[in-house]
Amino acid sequence: MSKPLSRLLRLEQTAFLARDRAAWGPHLARVRSFLGEGLQAADPARPVLILGAGSGLEVPWGLAPARTTGWDADPWSRARTILRHRRWAPWVFEDLTGGLVDLGAAARRAVAEPWSGRHRDPRTAALRLAGLVPFLHPDPAALRTWIEAHRPGTILAANVMGQFGAVAERVVEGAFGKASPWAAEAERSDPLVEALEAWTRRALEAFLETLTGSGAALWLIHDRGAAFGPGSLDLGPWADPWTAQLRGGVEGLEVSDPLTGLDVGAALRAAGRDPHRQDRWIWPLAPDQRHVVEALASRPAAG
Numbered sequence: 001m002s003k004p005l006s007r008l009l010r011l012e013q014t015a016f017l018a019r020d021r022a023a024w025g026p027h028l029a030r031v032r033s034f035l036g037e038g039l040q041a042a043d044p045a046r047p048v049l050i051l052g053a054g055s056g057l058e059v060p061w062g063l064a065p066a067r068t069t070g071w072d073a074d075p076w077s078r079a080r081t082i083l084r085h086r087r088w089a090p091w092v093f094e095d096l097t098g099g100l101v102d103l104g105a106a107a108r109r110a111v112a113e114p115w116s117g118r119h120r121d122p123r124t125a126a127l128r129l130a131g132l133v134p135f136l137h138p139d140p141a142a143l144r145t146w147i148e149a150h151r152p153g154t155i156l157a158a159n160v161m162g163q164f165g166a167v168a169e170r171v172v173e174g175a176f177g178k179a180s181p182w183a184a185e186a187e188r189s190d191p192l193v194e195a196l197e198a199w200t201r202r203a204l205e206a207f208l209e210t211l212t213g214s215g216a217a218l219w220l221i222h223d224r225g226a227a228f229g230p231g232s233l234d235l236g237p238w239a240d241p242w243t244a245q246l247r248g249g250v251e252g253l254e255v256s257d258p259l260t261g262l263d264v265g266a267a268l269r270a271a272g273r274d275p276h277r278q279d280r281w282i283w284p285l286a287p288d289q290r291h292v293v294e295a296l297a298s299r300p301a302a303g
Contacts, residue, residue: 027283027293031058031158031221034279034295038156038219039063046153049146049216051096052160055080058221059158061087069150071096071143092146097164097203099138100171106132107175122179129172129181130191138203140210147214155216159293161207162223162258165200172196201260208264212271215300220264224280224294229253233282233290240266242292245280265296272301 021028035050035058042048044065053059053070054077061068061081070081071092078091095101110129111119120128147155172181172192183190211218225242227233231249239245240263243255268275277297282290 023284027281028058030279030281030295031293032060034221034277034297035156035158035219036060036063037277038154038217038297039065039068041217042154047150048154048156049150049152050156050158051143052158052163053077053081053091054158056084056087059156061085061089064089071146092142094142096140096143096160096207097138097168098140098142098206099136099199099203100167102136102138103133103168103199104171104175106136107172107181111175111177119177119179122176122181123183125176125179126181126183126190126192130195133192133195133199136199138199138206140203140207143207144210147210147216152214152216154219155211155214156219157211157221159221159223161204161220161264162291164203164207165196165258165260168196168200168203197260200258201262204259204262205267208262208267212268212273217297217299218268218273219295219297221293221295222264223258223283224264224292226256226258226285226289226291227253228255228289230288235280235282235292238278238280245292264294268296268298273298 039048039060040063042065044067046067048065048068049071050059050064050068051071053072054074062085064087069090069092070078071094072078073093073095075093078089082088107129110132111125113120119125181192183193227246227250229252231252233250233253234247235245236247237245241261242257265275265278275296275298279295281293283293284290
């Protein structure tokens with residue numbers, strides 16, 4: 001992984017850990033309970049893989065079998081886990097999308113003229129990048145290679161899928177420097193936003209395809225959606241689209257979909273992996289910012 005990307009991911013994790021976590025208690029308890037259940041159910045004779053292991057804030061490493069490997073692209077994630085849990089686990093520092101390096105390179109090509117090195121007008125550069133992104137196909141080759149080599153019996157994903165799009169945006173913004181790559185008009189459709197959403201969808205589909213084909217039991221936690229604004233918020237029955245689950249004063253809320261319309265449960269069922277355990281809750285991430293968190297567990301398809 002490139003040094004600029006490594007630094008970006010380190011800064012993202014540092015910013016996340018610097019947030020006020022006073023209201024996170026119930027959320028962290030449910031995440032740890034769900035992941036702990038997956039770790040306790042794992043076959044200790046087979047490798048276990050924790051994707052998005054981070055600093056260990058959400059992962060109960062004390063329940064992890066001896067042959068457990070952490071995976072997080074943040075270069076400080078392993079050190080933070082050691083300090084938090086006194087657990088020296090094997091670690092992989094790779095991009096789970098397999099596409100961020102190519103995305104960053106495309107963004108830099110769009111920003112700078114190759115013959116002079118001068119920066120293009122930001123809007124021109126953004127439109128050029130929007131035209132390049134559809135030709136990028138993120139492929140989690142490092143993850144697939146690791147799975148083929150180690151054949152894990154259990155894989156846990158600790159809230160990584162909902163981060164693919166956000167990290168892609170940070171990569172693009174890093175290439176643009178102080179200039180903004182986004183359209184200024186709030187109501188105007190932005191070709192770059194649309195192109196990045198399609199890129200994120202491709203990354204998520206490739207990631208899930210790798211997981212469902214792994215032969216491992218899966219324990220997946222992810223941000224299903226985010227709601228911004230004041231007012232009450234609760235969850236009704238499970239429904240698709242996810243916004244149909246929202247109850248309370250939702251009319252005044254702005255919502256976003258980090259999974260770009262992908263229904264993880266439906267993808268598992270399409271792969272012959274009906275979830276045997278599912279849960280969801282509201283995470284008050286920050287004032288006027290709440291995330292709907294989804295937790296799904298599935299076993300390998302029979303046969």
